[in-house]
Amino acid sequence: MRTKQFFYLCGILxxxxxxxxxxxxxxxxxxxxxxxxxxxxxxxYSESNLDNWYLSxxxxxxxxxxxxxxxDAHFTLAMNMAVGKWITPFVGMRMSAMGxxxxxxxxxxxxxxxxxxxxxxxxxxxxxxWEMLNTVAGYSERRVISIIxxxxxxxxxxxxxxxxxxxxxxxxxTGGLKLNFRLGxxxxxxxxxxxxxxxxxxxxxxMGSQIETAISVIGGLSFKFRESxxxxxxxxxxxxxxxxxxxxxxxxxxxxxxxxxxxxxCPPCPEVTPPAPIVExxxxxxxxxxxVSFAINSATVSQREMVNVYNVAHWLKDNPNCKVTITGxxxxxxxxxEYNMKLSKHxxxxxxxxxxxxxxxxxxxxxVKSEGSGEQPYPADNNWNRVxxxxxxxx
Numbered sequence: 297m298r299t300k301q302f303f304y305l306c307g308i309l310x311x312x313x314x315x316x317x318x319x320x321x322x323x324x325x326x327x328x329x330x331x332x333x334x335x336x337x338x339x340x341y342s343e344s345n346l347d348n349w350y351l352s353x354x355x356x357x358x359x360x361x362x363x364x365x366x367x368d369a370h371f372t373l374a375m376n377m378a379v380g381k382w383i384t385p386f387v388g389m390r391m392s393a394m395g396x397x398x399x400x401x402x403x404x405x406x407x408x409x410x411x412x413x414x415x416x417x418x419x420x421x422x423x424x425x426w427e428m429l430n431t432v433a434g435y436s437e438r439r440v441i442s443i444i445x446x447x448x449x450x451x452x453x454x455x456x457x458x459x460x461x462x463x464x465x466x467x468x469x470t471g472g473l474k475l476n477f478r479l480g481x482x483x484x485x486x487x488x489x490x491x492x493x494x495x496x497x498x499x500x501x502x503m504g505s506q507i508e509t510a511i512s513v514i515g516g517l518s519f520k521f522r523e524s525x526x527x528x529x530x531x532x533x534x535x536x537x538x539x540x541x542x543x544x545x546x547x548x549x550x551x552x553x554x555x556x557x558x559x560x561x562c563p564p565c566p567e568v569t570p571p572a573p574i575v576e577x578x579x580x581x582x583x584x585x586x587x588v589s590f591a592i593n594s595a596t597v598s599q600r601e602m603v604n605v606y607n608v609a610h611w612l613k614d615n616p617n618c619k620v621t622i623t624g625x626x627x628x629x630x631x632x633x634e635y636n637m638k639l640s641k642h643x644x645x646x647x648x649x650x651x652x653x654x655x656x657x658x659x660x661x662x663x664v665k666s667e668g669s670g671e672q673p674y675p676a677d678n679n680w681n682r683v684x685x686x687x688x689x690x691x
Contacts (some may be wrong), residue, residue: 627681
């Protein structure tokens with residue numbers, strides 16, 4: 297009965313201690329907000345609450361330190377699994393489950409002979425971890441080895457006692473040391489030693505001492521979730537940057553006030569005569585030569601040949617600084633020289649009139665000439681000389 301009261305008292309004291317530590321942590325946070333920031337002291341944070349979680353799976357051996365008749369300890373297989381989170385680079389918390397079989401020696405009532413006994417148990421712990429090297433040497437996610445002391449409190453359940461006793465339960469107080477070896481960004485190798493103290497009645501064997509001690513040594517792998525780890529920042533540097541920005545802002549405000557207080561009179565502006573516009577002469581963008589053919593003894597532009605007149609008109613519109621020379625001809629084998637001179641003139645005038653009347657080309661951009669039959673532009677074929685030749689040039 298006293299044993300139970302003792303462990304109830306231990307559990308209550310642990311809860312009171314946790315509450316006190318939490319209250320102190322809150323006070324520290326409030327003090328940090330008003331205290332002067334120390335230069336070069338980095339602060340750490342996580343980008344997400346899901347960062348810095350891990351899962352550990354391991355196995356090893358365990359035994360009672362008491363109740364083995366001063367002979368060799370009875371080592372048995374221990375299985376362990378834990379889920380934890382590093383709250384800061386220095387402090388973490390985990391929930392750990394452990395179980396297996398425990399062997400011990402016991403003396404039957406009114407007998408002096410020791411008997412060999414065993415039991416099975418399963419335990420659940422809440423452990424608080426301290427990353428010692430991060431605290432002493434500074435945080436480094438790539439550190440190869442980590443030394444992590446821990447303490448915790450939990451609950452244990454025992455069954456299958458060899459002495460045919462009823463199932464038992466206890467609230468063990470535990471502590472130990474964990475060594476972490478970094479294998480990669482997501483995997484660590486660990487070895488861990490744990491000592492736990494339970495009530496003597498846990499294995500239903502009372503041999504004087506009210507506290508029984510069991511130890512375990514396990515090894516295994518830890519698998520870290522997510523890629524992101526702790527991020528560091530130095531609030532002192534941020535304060536220096538803010539102070540510098542405030543200083544420069546105040547300088548600019550003072551300079552602005554000084555400028556606004558000045559009285560500046562501008563001298564009268566001289567009258568400016570705008571320069572005469574300069575008209576640049578634009579050359580013809582491209583050369584142009586066209587021809588309009590006529591029927592024998594005719595000075596009428598046929599519908600078929602109007603396409604050539606159309607092309608000349610559009611060239612003139614695209615080149616407003618250009619003009620055209622229209623020269624009429626007649627074939628030598630038809631009519632007299634005097635008649636052909638008049639006919640070639642009528643042909644040139646017909647083309648010029650089509651440009652002016654149909655397409656609105658100004659008269660001063662058209663030069664009309666006639667050569668009659670005295671000059672044959674196409675000596676190879678007499679019929680080709682019943683033609684008007686149009687040549688473009690600059691004004």
